[in-house]
Amino acid sequence: MSHFTKQGLSPFKTKRGFLNLHYRFSFPCIFSPSKRGIDTHASRHLDQKPLISDAELRFEFAHHDPAVARVNNGSFGSCPASIIAAQQRWQLQVLRQPDDFYLNRLRPGILHTRTVIKGLINAGDVDEISIVDNATTAAAIVLQQAGWAFAEGRFNQGDAAVMFCHAYGAVKKSVEAYFSRAGGRVIEVQYPFPISSKYEIISEFQKVLEKARSDGHKVRLALIDHITSMPSVVIPVKELVEICRNEDVDQIFVDAAHAMGCTKVDMQEIGADYYTSNLHKWFFCPPSVSFLYCRKSETLPDLHHPTVSHEYGNGLPIESSWIGTRDYSAQLVVPEVVEFVSRFEGGIEGIRKRNHEKVVEMGQMLVKAWGTNLGSPPEMCSSMAMVGLPACLGISSDWDGLKLRTHLRECFVIEVHIYYREPEDGEVNPVTGYARISHQVYNTIDDYCKLRDAVNKLVNDGFTCGLLSN
Amino acid sequence: MDEVPRANGESNDHSNPSKKPKISSSLSLITQLQIQQEFAHHQDGVARINNGSFGSCPASILAAQRRWQLQFLRQPDSFFFNYLQKSILQSRTIIKNLINAHHAEEVSLVDNATTAAAIVLQHIGWGFAEGQFHKGDAVVMLHCAFQAVKKSIQAYVTRAGGSVIQVELPFPVRSKDQIIAEFQRALVIGKANGRKVRLAIIDHITSMPSLIIPVRELVCICREEGVDQVFVDAAHAVGSVHVDVQEIGADFYVSNLHKWFFCPPSVAFLYCRKSPLSLNLHHPVVSHEYGNGLAVESSWIGTRDYSSQLVVPEVLDFINRFEGGIDGISKRNHDAVVDMGEMLAKAWGTVLGSPPDMCPSMAMVGLPASFGISSDDDALKFRTHLRDHFQVEVPIHHQAPKDSKVGSRNGNNCITAYARISHQVYNKVDDYIKFREAINQLVHDGFTCKVLSQK
Numbered sequence: 001m002s003h004f005t006k007q008g009l010s011p012f013k014t015k016r017g018f019l020n021l022h023y024r025f026s027f028p029c030i031f032s033p034s035k036r037g038i039d040t041h042a043s044r045h046l047d048q049k050p051l052i053s054d055a056e057l058r059f060e061f062a063h064h065d066p067a068v069a070r071v072n073n074g075s076f077g078s079c080p081a082s083i084i085a086a087q088q089r090w091q092l093q094v095l096r097q098p099d100d101f102y103l104n105r106l107r108p109g110i111l112h113t114r115t116v117i118k119g120l121i122n123a124g125d126v127d128e129i130s131i132v133d134n135a136t137t138a139a140a141i142v143l144q145q146a147g148w149a150f151a152e153g154r155f156n157q158g159d160a161a162v163m164f165c166h167a168y169g170a171v172k173k174s175v176e177a178y179f180s181r182a183g184g185r186v187i188e189v190q191y192p193f194p195i196s197s198k199y200e201i202i203s204e205f206q207k208v209l210e211k212a213r214s215d216g217h218k219v220r221l222a223l224i225d226h227i228t229s230m231p232s233v234v235i236p237v238k239e240l241v242e243i244c245r246n247e248d249v250d251q252i253f254v255d256a257a258h259a260m261g262c263t264k265v266d267m268q269e270i271g272a273d274y275y276t277s278n279l280h281k282w283f284f285c286p287p288s289v290s291f292l293y294c295r296k297s298e299t300l301p302d303l304h305h306p307t308v309s310h311e312y313g314n315g316l317p318i319e320s321s322w323i324g325t326r327d328y329s330a331q332l333v334v335p336e337v338v339e340f341v342s343r344f345e346g347g348i349e350g351i352r353k354r355n356h357e358k359v360v361e362m363g364q365m366l367v368k369a370w371g372t373n374l375g376s377p378p379e380m381c382s383s384m385a386m387v388g389l390p391a392c393l394g395i396s397s398d399w400d401g402l403k404l405r406t407h408l409r410e411c412f413v414i415e416v417h418i419y420y421r422e423p424e425d426g427e428v429n430p431v432t433g434y435a436r437i438s439h440q441v442y443n444t445i446d447d448y449c450k451l452r453d454a455v456n457k458l459v460n461d462g463f464t465c466g467l468l469s470n
Numbered sequence: 471m472d473e474v475p476r477a478n479g480e481s482n483d484h485s486n487p488s489k490k491p492k493i494s495s496s497l498s499l500i501t502q503l504q505i506q507q508e509f510a511h512h513q514d515g516v517a518r519i520n521n522g523s524f525g526s527c528p529a530s531i532l533a534a535q536r537r538w539q540l541q542f543l544r545q546p547d548s549f550f551f552n553y554l555q556k557s558i559l560q561s562r563t564i565i566k567n568l569i570n571a572h573h574a575e576e577v578s579l580v581d582n583a584t585t586a587a588a589i590v591l592q593h594i595g596w597g598f599a600e601g602q603f604h605k606g607d608a609v610v611m612l613h614c615a616f617q618a619v620k621k622s623i624q625a626y627v628t629r630a631g632g633s634v635i636q637v638e639l640p641f642p643v644r645s646k647d648q649i650i651a652e653f654q655r656a657l658v659i660g661k662a663n664g665r666k667v668r669l670a671i672i673d674h675i676t677s678m679p680s681l682i683i684p685v686r687e688l689v690c691i692c693r694e695e696g697v698d699q700v701f702v703d704a705a706h707a708v709g710s711v712h713v714d715v716q717e718i719g720a721d722f723y724v725s726n727l728h729k730w731f732f733c734p735p736s737v738a739f740l741y742c743r744k745s746p747l748s749l750n751l752h753h754p755v756v757s758h759e760y761g762n763g764l765a766v767e768s769s770w771i772g773t774r775d776y777s778s779q780l781v782v783p784e785v786l787d788f789i790n791r792f793e794g795g796i797d798g799i800s801k802r803n804h805d806a807v808v809d810m811g812e813m814l815a816k817a818w819g820t821v822l823g824s825p826p827d828m829c830p831s832m833a834m835v836g837l838p839a840s841f842g843i844s845s846d847d848d849a850l851k852f853r854t855h856l857r858d859h860f861q862v863e864v865p866i867h868h869q870a871p872k873d874s875k876v877g878s879r880n881g882n883n884c885i886t887a888y889a890r891i892s893h894q895v896y897n898k899v900d901d902y903i904k905f906r907e908a909i910n911q912l913v914h915d916g917f918t919c920k921v922l923s924q925k
Contacts, residue, residue, distance in 0.1 A: 063540060063543055063544055064543075064544060064545070065544045065545045068545055070545075072547060075546070075547060075550075075773075076542075076546035076547065076550070076773055077546075077773070078543075079543060084543070088536075092511060094524075094735065095511055095512075095526075095527060095532070095734075096511055096512060096513045097512075097513040097516060097518075097863070098523070098524035098525075098735075099520055099523060099524065099857070099863050100857065100863075102524065103854075133755075133771075133772060133774050134771075134772035134773055134774060135772070136755055136756070136757050136771060136772030136773075137755045137771070137772060139756075140754055140755045140756055143756075144754065147599075148629075150599075151598075151599040151630065169758050170756065170757040170758050170772065173756050173757060173758060173760035173761075174756040174757075174760075176756075176760065177752060177756040177760055178756070181596075182599070278773070280773065281773075286543075286775070287542070287773055287774055287775050288772070288773050288774040288775065304625060306588055306592065306754030306755065307581070307584055307585045307588045307754065308584070308587075308588055308591075308618065308621050308622040308624075308625040308626070309584050309618040309621060309622075310617050310618050310621060312621035312622075312624065312625055313621075323581075323584060323585070324581060324582035324583070324584030324585060324618065324736070325523075325524055325525070325582050325726070325728065325735055325736050326581050326582060326735055326736040327734070327735050327736065327775065327778070330775065406551070409547070409548060415545070415547050415548070
């Protein structure tokens with residue numbers, strides 16, 4: 001195992017104790033176990049290894065259950081074998097001599113990860129990047145701060161947060177737990193689904209903000225998804241952030257849980273105040289790790305990690321790098337992941353482009369086979385697509401959607417997320433169920449053929465959700 | 471990539487994939503050789519006498535954990551829907567029985583004691599924000615409370631307008647009666663001017679300096695003095711001392727399981743006595759289960775690796791391979807650490823910081839005064855020096871003597887630093903001899919901490 005070497009500069013101390021020793025060093029550094037310098041660009045260079053072969057790719061995902069048509073990368077992501085192995089090497093290092101690890105190696109490793117991410121997302125400063133468990137944690141950080149703002153009188157009772165009706169369920173709960181509880185009002189933006197263009201979203205969003213203004217509700221926080229979860233659609237965040245700025249929204253938080261590895265992520269272009277994305281969904285990290293970007297600004301408040309430890313008050317990135325004894329290994333393998341994606345043609349850009357093309361192709365194949373429709377135009381699909389299910393399946397509630405998903409898993413060995421869409425008044429024979437299909441590098445066309453054939457069989461057999469027991 | 475380990479007789483049964491295969495010799499006790507193998511991943515050559523900081527985990531538990539991790543990676547959706555919740559409930563039920571709680575819903579699994587403190591203190595913070603508590607209402611804590619907990623009090627209580635009463639405990643200490651008397655005195659003074667005490671935070675085993683605190687007696691004092699709620703920070707307790715939450719009588723009680731209970735990093739439980747006041751505790755990372763009770767909220771806080779929470783059944787199996795189970799382990803650890811502590815104190819001409827009955831599986835051993843350890847910074851540097859030059863891992867506590875007549879003496883000088891030695895099942899006498907010799911060497915060389923400041 002290589003040892004971390006402090007290059008040149010001595011640690012400086014603060015009054016607060018040993019965990020505030022910050023080691024400054026120059027790059028490239030020798031970090032066990034990969035011994036690579038920082039690769040801030042995920043694209044392949046000519047002097048690197050040859051492209052990953054099909055056999056190597058199969059090996060990397062050989063731990064997936066081979067019987068399952070796994071078309072739901074969106075929910076829990078996936079992690080290649082070589083990254084799992086790298087993670088285990090980090091874990092063993094900790095177990096071998098934890099004191100030495102936590103005191104000397106952990107923080108530099110996290111700083112390395114933060115620096116890599118800064119490069120990937122075009123952030124201005126590494127101090128803007130904190131590493132947390134998942135987007136759910138990031139949401140709690142941003143919303144807890146809003147709760148304090150009410151308690152401390154910076155926000156007034158009735159000040160508003162704006163979010164989409166299709167915002168992620170856990171985030172809605174977090175808004176309830178921190179914003180509503182503290183006295184804030186929540187305004188939801190509705191938009192139709194199926195959707196035909198991004199302008200439908202933009203115009204609804206604009207209308208809501210204008211109405212808030214005319215009703216005299218100060219909008220303190222806008223929560224915007226970059227890619228909604230269910231139903232999954234790429235949201236025009238750049239345009240929405242501009243609208244927020246024009247409307248004087250205090251804080252803009254983009255929940256981009258799916259974005260990294262799935263769509264283009266550029267902090268300067270998007271221009272939000274806070275931006276979070278998971279790295280274990282579409283960026284091949286093990287469960288779990290995500291980043292929270294906080295734009296450097298004189299006017300934005302200090303954020304804190306809710307699990308308060310020794311580093312409280314030293315800035316969110318440092319606070320987040322120590323929240324008590326736990327397994328930080330998932331946060332340390334980001335450099336190895338960057339190496340992994342560089343083995344694909346075009347790096348992460350190439351991967352997501354191919355995933356997108358494939359998922360649209362497969363989606364169109366399925367709608368043709370089933371006589372249904374996609375839930376959005378291709379340009380609003382990421383590496384996921386919403387594919388209408390035959391109306392005769394009789395999906396008439398969220399619960400039906402879940403039952404059908406379970407039925408597909410247990411009887412057809414297919415893993416796919418099902419969305420229930422409430423029909424509009426007057427719709428005839430509406431498509432009320434959509435399968436959210438994903439495409440990641442390990443998927444093959446057989447996965448989607450299996451799904452196609454399973455649904456066809458259900459239709460042929462006269463199956464309806466009503467037949468499934470609760 | 472690692473294959474899922476297959477031992478003799480293990481079936482390909484995915485309904486309970488982490489279950490250890492039954493070995494026909496499971497009735498026989500674990501041998502010394504097997505213990506060595508279980509901890510063979512510890513770094514060779516290091517006298518690892520600091521189990522208290524980060525704990526330790528045997529190889530067979532790590533293997534069980536990997537099986538859970540691989541099961542998730544293999545088919546995460548199925549894992550989430552079919553296995554996760556019931557496996558967490560199984561762990562919670564084992565802990566409920568271990569600590570004599572009445573209901574499994576009183577037991578929540580969280581990452582560590584630091585997280586548990588945030589949960590309890592955020593709840594207090596809301597009390598201020600929502601007007602149930604008034605500005606100036608107080609929280610009581612021990613002066614030597616864990617630094618992270620102090621920060622959490624600052625972040626949630628002080629920030630919300632609460633005040634803090636610190637109880638200074640004597641150290642070195644001669645008996646638990648000193649602690650009880652001091653706590654009573656400080657609480658009464660703190661409550662003067664009619665200040666309402668909303669929460670008392672009491673360590674079961676303090677971290678630095680490490681002592682067993684008479685929690686049962688202190689909880690009684692709190693009740694008598696009208697303290698609203700009592701939170702016992704027992705980060706070190708489970709696997710180290712007997713834990714009975716009915717006997718202790720606190721409202722909230724947290725202990726880590728990765729320190730002295732052989733779980734992998736990291737897992738802790740937070741016990742919340744069933745009462746109207748405990749209904750409104752929430753995990754700060756809010757997810758789908760918000761509002762369904764803390765235990766259920768804590769069982770899903772977004773996608774992450776929950777595997778360390780799932781191996782508690784396997785840990786129980788491991789522990790039961792030792793004579794007397796966890797009680798036997800903790801008793802032998804205690805006896806050994808006191809033995810070793812007394813051996814070191816005798817060799818160095820110093821003393822223990824507390825009587826043996828106040829030592830858990832750790833002991834505070836006075837260091838020679840000649841080292842001149844005169845600050846926390848010196849203590850940290852000295853610890854680093856021991857690690858880098860002698861391959862001894864041991865935390866050092868600096869204790870400023872209040873009065874040279876009162877402090878413990880080492881010859882004609884006052885002891886200003888104590889080593890916190892731990893003993894866990896993997897330790898050997900050689901570990902402590904190595905430490906003894908290192909200190910003797912340093913004394914012989916005329917070492918003082920001034921030398922370290924020059925680096």
